[in-house]
Amino acid sequence: MTHSGMPHRLGDEPAPDGAGDAPEAPPWRPPWPRRDGHRLPLRTRMAMRIGGAVAWLSQALQMGQGAMIGGRLMLALDPGALRRLSQGRLTVLVTGTNGKTTTTAMLAAALSELGEVASNSSGANMPGGLVTALAQSPEAPLAVLEVDEGYFPSVAATVRPGVAVLLNLSRDQIDRVGEVSRTERAIRDALHTLDGVTAVVNCDDALMTSAARDVAHPVWVSVGSTWQETAARCPRCGQPVTTDAAGDGAGWGCACGFESPRPQWTLDGTEIITPEGGRVPLELRLPGRVNARNAAMAVAAAVTLGVPVDAAVSRVGSLAEVAGRYRTVRLGTHRVRLLLAKNPAGWAETLDLLAGSRDPVVIAVNAREADGRDTSWLWDVPFERLRGRSVVASGERATDLAVRLTYADVPHVRLPEPWWAVEMLRPGHVDLVANYTAFRELVIRC
Amino acid sequence: MSQPSRVRVALVLPELLGTYGDRGNATVLVQRLRWRSIDAEMIEVSGDTPVPADCDIYVIGGGEDIAQLAAVRWLQAHPGLQQAVGRGAVVLAVCAGFQILGTSFAGTDGAMHSGLGLFDAITRPLSRRAIGEIVVEPAPGLGIRSLTGFENHGGATQLGPGAAPLGRVVTGIGNGFDGAEGVVQGRIVGTYLHGPVLARNPDLADLLLTWATGRTLDPLSLEETETLRQERLQHARAR
Numbered sequence: 001m002t003h004s005g006m007p008h009r010l011g012d013e014p015a016p017d018g019a020g021d022a023p024e025a026p027p028w029r030p031p032w033p034r035r036d037g038h039r040l041p042l043r044t045r046m047a048m049r050i051g052g053a054v055a056w057l058s059q060a061l062q063m064g065q066g067a068m069i070g071g072r073l074m075l076a077l078d079p080g081a082l083r084r085l086s087q088g089r090l091t092v093l094v095t096g097t098n099g100k101t102t103t104t105a106m107l108a109a110a111l112s113e114l115g116e117v118a119s120n121s122s123g124a125n126m127p128g129g130l131v132t133a134l135a136q137s138p139e140a141p142l143a144v145l146e147v148d149e150g151y152f153p154s155v156a157a158t159v160r161p162g163v164a165v166l167l168n169l170s171r172d173q174i175d176r177v178g179e180v181s182r183t184e185r186a187i188r189d190a191l192h193t194l195d196g197v198t199a200v201v202n203c204d205d206a207l208m209t210s211a212a213r214d215v216a217h218p219v220w221v222s223v224g225s226t227w228q229e230t231a232a233r234c235p236r237c238g239q240p241v242t243t244d245a246a247g248d249g250a251g252w253g254c255a256c257g258f259e260s261p262r263p264q265w266t267l268d269g270t271e272i273i274t275p276e277g278g279r280v281p282l283e284l285r286l287p288g289r290v291n292a293r294n295a296a297m298a299v300a301a302a303v304t305l306g307v308p309v310d311a312a313v314s315r316v317g318s319l320a321e322v323a324g325r326y327r328t329v330r331l332g333t334h335r336v337r338l339l340l341a342k343n344p345a346g347w348a349e350t351l352d353l354l355a356g357s358r359d360p361v362v363i364a365v366n367a368r369e370a371d372g373r374d375t376s377w378l379w380d381v382p383f384e385r386l387r388g389r390s391v392v393a394s395g396e397r398a399t400d401l402a403v404r405l406t407y408a409d410v411p412h413v414r415l416p417e418p419w420w421a422v423e424m425l426r427p428g429h430v431d432l433v434a435n436y437t438a439f440r441e442l443v444i445r446c
Numbered sequence: 447m448s449q450p451s452r453v454r455v456a457l458v459l460p461e462l463l464g465t466y467g468d469r470g471n472a473t474v475l476v477q478r479l480r481w482r483s484i485d486a487e488m489i490e491v492s493g494d495t496p497v498p499a500d501c502d503i504y505v506i507g508g509g510e511d512i513a514q515l516a517a518v519r520w521l522q523a524h525p526g527l528q529q530a531v532g533r534g535a536v537v538l539a540v541c542a543g544f545q546i547l548g549t550s551f552a553g554t555d556g557a558m559h560s561g562l563g564l565f566d567a568i569t570r571p572l573s574r575r576a577i578g579e580i581v582v583e584p585a586p587g588l589g590i591r592s593l594t595g596f597e598n599h600g601g602a603t604q605l606g607p608g609a610a611p612l613g614r615v616v617t618g619i620g621n622g623f624d625g626a627e628g629v630v631q632g633r634i635v636g637t638y639l640h641g642p643v644l645a646r647n648p649d650l651a652d653l654l655l656t657w658a659t660g661r662t663l664d665p666l667s668l669e670e671t672e673t674l675r676q677e678r679l680q681h682a683r684a685r
Contacts, residue, residue: 171465179465179510233462238516240461240493373578374596376640379470399677402670403645407470407477414670 040138044084047077048135071128074135082127085134086159089118091143092301093159095152095187096167096208098346099294100125102286103167104146105322106298110312111305116140123323126151130159149183153190164191164215165200165301167294169207172343173372180207184235187211200301202293203260206252210235213258221300222263223293234258267296272313274303280313285320290349324443331419331446333427338442342371342435344380350433351385359429361386364395364418364438371436375400383408392421395438418442452485453658456501458527458543461492462517466598468507468540470642474651475503482664497526502658504530508541508599508640511554518546521562531564536658537634540643544628544636545569545601552601565629565636566608569601572622576600580618580639581682582627585610590649592616593627594678595639603638605629612637617682633657645671646678 040048051074074081092111094104101123108119118137120129125146134143147155149169156164166187171180188211191197199212203220212218234241234254243252253259264275270292271279282295295316302312321327328337341350354361367375375397383405391412393402402414415421418438422430434442457472472488479486491497493516504527509517521527531537537547545551548567550558558570575598582593593613602622605611611621612628612635620627620638628637635654637643644651648671652663 181510181512233513233516238512374466374598374640376467376470376596376642379467379473379642379645380464399670399674403668403674404470406668406670407473407645409477 040084043078044081047074047081048085048138050074050077051132052135071124071130071132071135074131075128081131082134082155083158085131085138086143089134089141089143090163090305091145091159091161092163092165092305093145093147093152093156093161094165094167095147095149096202096205097149097170097172097343098349099167099290099297100146102291102319102322102325103165103294103298104144106295106316106319107165107301108144109315109319110298110302110307111142111144113302113307113311113315114305115142118143118145120145121323127155130155149187153186156190156194160194161197163198163200163301163305164194164212165297166205166208166212167202167297168205168345169211170343170345171377172345173370181235184208184211188213191215198304200297200304202297203263204252206241206258206260207235209260210258218261219265219300219304220261220263221265221267221297222260223267223296224289265296265300267292272296272299274309278309280309282313283317285318286322286326288349288353290353324439324446329446331422334422334425334430335428336422336430336432338439338446339431339433340436340439341433342439344377347381351382354431354433355385357429357431358389359431360390360392360425362392362394362418362421362425362430362432363401364421364432364434364442365393365398365401366396366435366438367400368396368437371438378404383410386410390425392425394418394421395434419445452487453479453503453655454487454489454501456489456491456498456504458491458497458504458506459493459517459520460490460507462513462520463507463509463543465510465513466508466541466640466642468505468543468640468642471507471538471540471644471651472505474642474644474648475505475655478648478651478655478666479659481666484659493520496524497521499526499529499533501530501535503536503538503654506537506539506543506547508543511542514542514546514551515553515559517542518559518561521546522560528562528564531632531634534633536654537564538644538654539634539636540640541597541599541638544638545603547634547636548603548629549606564634565631566606567603567629567636568606569603572600572602572619576619576622576638578618579678579682579685580620580627581616581679582613582618582620582639583616584613584650585630588612588630588653590647590653591675592679593637593639593643593647593650594675594682595637595641595643595646597638598640599638601638603629617685646674 051070108117111117118140120133125148130145184207196216198217199215200219201212203209236258237256241252241254266273299312303309325340341347367373393412393414398414398416405412455472455475476486476488539547546561547564548561549563551569552571553559577598580597584590604623609629609631611626615625615627
């Protein structure tokens with residue numbers, strides 16, 4: 001290992017980025033404040049008890065994972081529960097279109113080096129899910145919360161995070177979340193009201209860079225990017241953004257002067273380059289480049305919060321599955337790897353991951369509210385890359401997917417029930433890729 | 447129009463007007479020609495080259511509000527599309543693309559902007575954004591079956607005397623004026639339907655191809671596209 005032994009922490013020293021905008025010390029530093037659960041008002045404690053009981057019941061009756069319903073009930077009984085439950089902790093909010101759940105799990109694992117961490121590891125990322133996660137660990141001094149990008153502004157205003165981890169923005173569920181440029185603007189405005197917040201930002205994403213451009217303490221992380229389409233235009237002026245010759249998304253600029261900042265952290269292949277210039281190999285159990293990117297973001301955030309870089313890398317690397325994703329389950333004569341892909345950017349990563357094998361693929365697509373009701377996004381996924389494999393179109397919107405595959409010249413069969421689809425394939429390994437609610441049903445039933 | 451040896455389908459500014467999967471319309475047109483053994487080619491017209499004037503069909507999609515203004519400025523500065531329309535090219539314009547081809551439209555800034563003037567239509571803001579499944583009964587003269595799609599827009603489009611609606615809204619909002627949806631003016635079609643509209647509605651795809659090639663096309667019925675039509679119509683009836 002060639003990296004320098006000194007971990008980089010905000011507060012220890014200015015980042016050696018040479019750009020003249022070195023972050024100053026944030027107002028908090030370890031050791032973290034201990035929480036005193038008894039200070040919570042009776043109303044919040046009662047709401048926690050009742051919400052917890054309902055969540056347990058929901059889970060016991062196999063109605064779901066319980067996080068949503070229990071948390072929603074808690075918020076109904078005590079609308080101030082989210083604010084009160086987050087008080088006195090150092091809270092990290094993780095947001096973006098893709099990679100939230102994995103990055104949150106990685107960061108929570110790394111931060112457990114410092115103490116107990118409350119985290120919504122199941123991916124329930126709206127206020128109800130956050131309240132549930134906080135109520136389950138009332139004494140934890142640290143909280144790492146994944147937040148739906150549309151909810152980030154209201155959640156940030158309520159929990160006043162010390163750190164925001166900003167991953168990427170691309171279109172997803174336009175019928176619910178709205179247009180990406182509006183989301184960027186809303187996150188930018190929310191960060192503006194958080195004095196002294198530290199933002200750990202993927203600076204190869206022009207939209208997130210725009211959102212975080214003016215925060216007090218930026219930590220820029222270059223992780224590369226494969227999905228440039230939505231960000232091909234400058235978020236500040238609408239002109240085309242140009243990338244440098246490397247073409248890996250590292251380094252971009254616009255004629256208006258808005259350009260990528262100089263990164264403190266850089267992901268280079270499977271190594272992460274620290275602010276001191278040390279190279280640390282990432283040895284991840286989770287597959288694919290996408291998870292190297294998630295890991296780089298998590299390590300940068302963890303080290304910023306005071307975790308030694310070796311410990312952060314080691315804890316992040318040991319994760320083998322996240323909320324059921326990447327997990328391989330046995331079904332009769334089949335070994336089924338469960339993957340989540342719910343928008344064009346996520347599918348770009350998933351197709352890269354699938355390119356390594358010729359195994360059959362079952363794709364399950366739903367279009368419920370949490371998925372987005374519009375299935376048009378399927379036409380922005382280059383499913384042509386699946387030619388030559390056995391493909392089954394599945395899920396509640398199997399027919400929409402089947403039409404897309406037909407026009408992509410990908411032979412397939414159509415079977416709305418994903419597990420039946422697996423059973424009709426030849427024995428062996430199968431990749432099962434599902435979007436959000438389709439995936440949730442798979443996980444509940446296996 | 448004479449029968450072209452190779453049909454050229456231009457996908458106009460997909461990086462600006464490609465937010466809602468509308469590139470699929472170009473994919474559908476090209477494939478439906480190839481499956482009938484007619485040579486076809488898709489040409490992506492991006493913002494770093496002038497718009498070619500010699501394509502047979504132009505497909506323009508929906509996009510975000512800020513992108514819509516950038517797109518109309520580019521198309522006004524490089525009038526290949528307008529020249530092509532002048533010599534009879536076929537155009538399908540969806541959502542934001544539909545709005546900017548009209549005489550004027552409202553931008554996010556609240557101001558009215560000049561469109562390309564290819565349709566006699568003015569778009570102002572809708573009081574409440576229209577989001578959801580939509581079913582349209584097409585104008586009888588078009589000779590096509592009911593259309594389905596997914597609309598997601600904040601524009602109310604009023605047609606002038608020079609334009610006719612694509613159809614009448616059965617469920618959904620459409621143009622937001624007089625129960626009309628979309629526009630047909632000469633060989634130019636505008637609509638709010640995503641899905642993409644030509645993937646959901648093969649009849650409309652073949653109508654555009656008939657106009658562009660000037661020939662009667664062989665029938666091409668795909669079981670899955672028919673099933674999808676039935677599913678979406680059933681879904682709309684059930685609500």
